[in-house]
Amino acid sequence: MMAAVLYGKEDLKVEPVAVPSIEPGDILVRVKAALTCGTDVKVFRRGYHARMIVPPALFGHELAGDVVAVGSAVTNFRVGQRVVAANSAPCGDCFYCRKNNENLCEDLLFNNGAYAEYVRLPARIVEKNTYVIPEHVSYQDAALSEPLACVMRGLEETNLRPDDTIAVIGLGPIGMMFVRLAKVRGARVIAIGRRKAQADRAARLGADDVLVSDGNDIVSEVRRLTGGHGVDVAIEAVGVPEIWEQAVRMVRRGGTVNFFGGCPSNTVVSLDTQLLHYSEITCKASFHFTPRHVKAALDSVSRGEITAKDFVNRVEPLENLLEVMRHLMSHNGHLKTAIIP
Numbered sequence: 606m607m608a609a610v611l612y613g614k615e616d617l618k619v620e621p622v623a624v625p626s627i628e629p630g631d632i633l634v635r636v637k638a639a640l641t642c643g644t645d646v647k648v649f650r651r652g653y654h655a656r657m658i659v660p661p662a663l664f665g666h667e668l669a670g671d672v673v674a675v676g677s678a679v680t681n682f683r684v685g686q687r688v689v690a691a692n693s694a695p696c697g698d699c700f701y702c703r704k705n706n707e708n709l710c711e712d713l714l715f716n717n718g719a720y721a722e723y724v725r726l727p728a729r730i731v732e733k734n735t736y737v738i739p740e741h742v743s744y745q746d747a748a749l750s751e752p753l754a755c756v757m758r759g760l761e762e763t764n765l766r767p768d769d770t771i772a773v774i775g776l777g778p779i780g781m782m783f784v785r786l787a788k789v790r791g792a793r794v795i796a797i798g799r800r801k802a803q804a805d806r807a808a809r810l811g812a813d814d815v816l817v818s819d820g821n822d823i824v825s826e827v828r829r830l831t832g833g834h835g836v837d838v839a840i841e842a843v844g845v846p847e848i849w850e851q852a853v854r855m856v857r858r859g860g861t862v863n864f865f866g867g868c869p870s871n872t873v874v875s876l877d878t879q880l881l882h883y884s885e886i887t888c889k890a891s892f893h894f895t896p897r898h899v900k901a902a903l904d905s906v907s908r909g910e911i912t913a914k915d916f917v918n919r920v921e922p923l924e925n926l927l928e929v930m931r932h933l934m935s936h937n938g939h940l941k942t943a944i945i946p
Contacts, residue, residue, distance in 0.1 A: 607946065608721030609664040609926050614652030615934075617664065617927050625718070629678035630728025632735070634688060638744035639719035639944045640667040640917065641933060642752060643777060649930045657692075657715045665719030665944070666692035669738060669747040673723070679731060689747040690726050691734035691754065691899045692716050708758070708893040720926055722946045734896045736903050745913035745943050746906050753902035753911055754894035756782040760790070761898075762889045763838045763861045767791030772827055772855050773812075775842035775866060776803035778916050778941050783840050783865075785810045789910045792838075795830060797823055810915060827855045835860060842866050846874045853877070858884040865891050917941045 608622045627633050645665060648654045658664070669689040672682055682688065695702050695710035702710050718724045726735055738747045756779060765771060769792045773783045776798030787794050788811030795814045796807035804815035816826050828835055835857035841849050844866030852862045853876055868874075880886065894902075905911055919942040921929050929942050 606722035607923055611660045611662055611664040613660050615649060617649060619924050619926055624723050625725035627674060627676050627725055629676040630731060631676045632672055632679055632682055632726045632731050633674040634670040634724050634726060635673045636668050636719060636721060636724055636946050637670040638748050639665050640748045641942045642667050646933045650934055658717050663718035663721060666717055667748050667751045668719035668724060669744040687738040689736055689738055689750050690730055691751050694729040694733040707895040720944055734899055739907045742907055745917055749906055749911055749913060750899055750902040752779060753782055754898040756786055757902055758894045758898045759863055759865050759891040760786060762891050763863050765790060765792055765838050769837040770831055771838040772836040773840045774848055774852060776807050780842040781810055783842060784812050785911060795827060824851055824854045840865055844868050846872050849874045856886055861887040863889045863891055917943050920945060
């Protein structure tokens, strides 16, 4: 088969490799759609991800496709079914799994290889984090379940309620999902991006107010829009230390900040301890998802709350993946591309 192999920093080749063999608990899936992801772009730029992928390795992790082979021990899937699989599965037995922090599992199993004609789903992912796609859901829509699961967990961590006001800072695909999902849940949404095109897109997805951070005092703007109080919830979806600090100053007394965007290693931020203490500000940071969130994300997609037409703006064949990655690396914040092997 043809597959994308990451060899190192910006070193990616689409080349012939053996079709993966499967063990008794595995399934083999013919990939029908693989979506690009900001994490993939970071991995391409840096050449590795300490937890997810160490080169040389097959690449890509947001996928949907058809089951073409099942291992002898597999009973819950059959050849011909349309499936979507998450890129990880927890062990279920470690300290963190027993604490219901499956996303922090000490043996969290990651799987890569979505940018290929076929992908092997290992037994643990087959058992814990693979789902049949409803008949009315497209492959591209289904493949959104993985990133959407991260967003669902992020919102859950903030305890967002209907009629709350939420500020979403950063309007890449993940930020846009926060905008859309918060609006579906009945919140007033203030969307903050770097470009007018992003702000316009956020408005189409339901944002009530949009701000472009082109040198303006965004914190003052947010407070002006909220009668001086600040928002109930602020989502930082950029991963920049200065924006983390801004997010804290945007929330009302008793509000919640979610530092969703991961900053580079060894980053330090400065927070006003008096503000945190006397305003009772809750600071959260969300990483990854659990199987429960992946199932909930697929259900949301099935209801039509999130659709690929709002998040995927290009379709490319597998052989163009290197060009796509270079484009995304130089056009930060652009939407997803569907890679069709």
